[in-house]
Amino acid sequence: MSSKKLLYPKGNNDECYTPEYAIEPIIKYINLFMEQNKKKHLTIWCPFDTTESFFVKKFSQLNYITCIHSHIKDGQDFFIYEPQKWDIIISNPPFTNKRKFFERALSFKKPFALIMANTWLNDKYSKFVFKEANREMQLLFFDKRIHFIQNKTVSKNTTFSSSYFCCDFLPKQIIIEEISYK
Numbered sequence: 001m002s003s004k005k006l007l008y009p010k011g012n013n014d015e016c017y018t019p020e021y022a023i024e025p026i027i028k029y030i031n032l033f034m035e036q037n038k039k040k041h042l043t044i045w046c047p048f049d050t051t052e053s054f055f056v057k058k059f060s061q062l063n064y065i066t067c068i069h070s071h072i073k074d075g076q077d078f079f080i081y082e083p084q085k086w087d088i089i090i091s092n093p094p095f096t097n098k099r100k101f102f103e104r105a106l107s108f109k110k111p112f113a114l115i116m117a118n119t120w121l122n123d124k125y126s127k128f129v130f131k132e133a134n135r136e137m138q139l140l141f142f143d144k145r146i147h148f149i150q151n152k153t154v155s156k157n158t159t160f161s162s163s164y165f166c167c168d169f170l171p172k173q174i175i176i177e178e179i180s181y182k
Helices: 003-007 024-036 054-060 098-107 118-122 124-132
Strands: 042-046 065-069 088-091 112-117 138-142 162-167 174-177
Touching (some): 024 174, 042 054, 054 065, 054 088, 098 162
Parallel strands (some): 042 088, 088 112
Antiparallel strands (some): 138 162
């Protein structure tokens, strides 16, 4: 199966964007990560993002972060493409075929924070993929649901909760943060 079919299978709409309010809490943990790792600068790769992404916009505003973004529509397929230098992945991958995205992220053996539906915790593979890679799953939960942006419209009827599924990034395994809708 081609990467394009994995990323954009017919019948599903995986091109949903993360609102700004769901990115603000992760910045706190970026700063903590940098402090704990004694880093003055961090290069973040956003592999599912265009220049319009709030991840790219927010990270690019911080003078201690270099943000590299890539997207399959620009010929940068996550399953093939990798920037030359980066420290951590932070993004919102398509929810379809999620285990393939996590397998690839884990294969880099670098920290990451990827937004995913919490329903994935019901899938045995969510735990298996981390266990097989001998890596610990960390979760940044929210007190409210993220309402993703689809076709330039904010979906107010989100039927599931989402979290950042992380690895080698958070200071502890499970954290719950408040988000404030704007």
